Amino acid sequence: MVQIADPNPAARRPKVLPPGARPLASRASLNWLGLVPFVLFAALFLIFPVFYLVNGALQTPDGRYSLDTMLSLAQPQIAASYWLTIRLSVVSALSGTALGLALGYALYMGGLPVWVRRTFLTFSGVASNFAGVPLAFAFIATLGRLGLVTLVLRDVFGVNIYAAGFNLFSFWGLALTYLYFQLPLMLLMIAPALEGLRPEWREAAQSLGASGRQYWARVALPVLAPSVIGCFLLLFANAFGTLATVYALTSSNVPVVPILLFQQIRGNVLYNPNLGYALALGMILIMAASNTLYFILRRRAERWRA
Structure with a gap:
């Protein structure tokens, strides 16, 4: 018998x-x-x-499984509370997105010194987490009826902002308070997208005869659009779940959904934990949809920075 030698003995x-x-x-x-x-x-x-929450939202107070608790979210009072919370979140998110984008443009495209940009980013990291009771107290001490800015405007400049219709403890007062942490959060989120605008794109557009306005309208803004919309959705979700700030500032005078939920679970009169579970589940569904769209748009925006 003829034996064939192994061509690659080291591999065995x-x-x-x-x-x-x-x-x-x-x-x-x-x-x-x-x-x-x-x-x-x-x-x-x-x-x-x-x-x-899902288990509790699908039960009645007597422990019976039913859709009645979830269907009760369509009650006029609860539907109005959801609509109020959505409007407040949209207004604060739109304001934070627009002003944060303008501030980011000034810091990254306006030719300001680097130390100014670093100072704003450092402050934004702190201010974006400043909320709750301390934030409410700060705004009351600043823009309340006897706040520092209110008294200075009234006694020095003769401007009574409360006589003119301003009220810190109203819808627009809450939107202004929310803007304190929405604006710096927007700056922190949009900064990587602004840094990702490559100078070569502007140079190529200028070499083809495009003006600055045409560059922003046809190149920069389409590239930034997914990031800007994603930041808006994240700001919306951030405002939608805020409880401590609005409760400390207005108590229950502005019945947003988190306050209504708090009353149903911890209140002495409006005690219905199952309805509170349903309210919380409705908030989770809205915020989950917002965050899902944010992640989709963020992945789309990352293609341009790859």
Whole structure:
């Protein structure tokens, strides 16, 4: 019998790993352990609570499963509360988006010194997280009926803003208060998109005879549009779930959905936890839709920065 020599004998030898080295499959399996804390946190504080809300929203106060609790969201008072919250969120998000984009343009395209940009970004990182009772107190001390700015305008300049119709404890007063944390948050989110506008695009447009207005209308703004719309949606979701600021500023005089939910779960008169679960589930659905659109638009915007 004729034996054929193995053309590649080294390939059939068992591979010897270096001292202390682990197999690739073992290392890959150990890498998944880093996700355990995140998975546990998401399950305990996000996934399980959502299932708990769904279960409670599909029950009546006597423990019977029914759609009556969810259908009760169509009641005039609750529907008006949702509509008020949506309008307040849209107004504050639009204002924050427009002013934040203008501020970002001034910082990145206006030729300002670098230290000015860094100062604004540092302040924005702090101001975007300044909310709740401290923010409400700051605005009351500044623009309340006896606030510092109110008294200075009245006594020094002879302008009574409350006699002219301004009211901090109203819809537009809340929108102005929300703008304090919406504007810096917009600046932080839109900064990477503004930095991603490549100088070569402007130079190419100018070499083809385009003016500055045509460059922004046909190149820059279409590139920025997904990021701007995505930031608006994130600002909308941020304002939609705000409770501490509006409650500390107006108590229950402006019945947004978070306050109505708080009254149903913790209130002595309006105590209906199942209706509170339904209100919370409705908020989650609205915010989930907003955040889903945001992630879709963000992925689209990242194509231009790749």
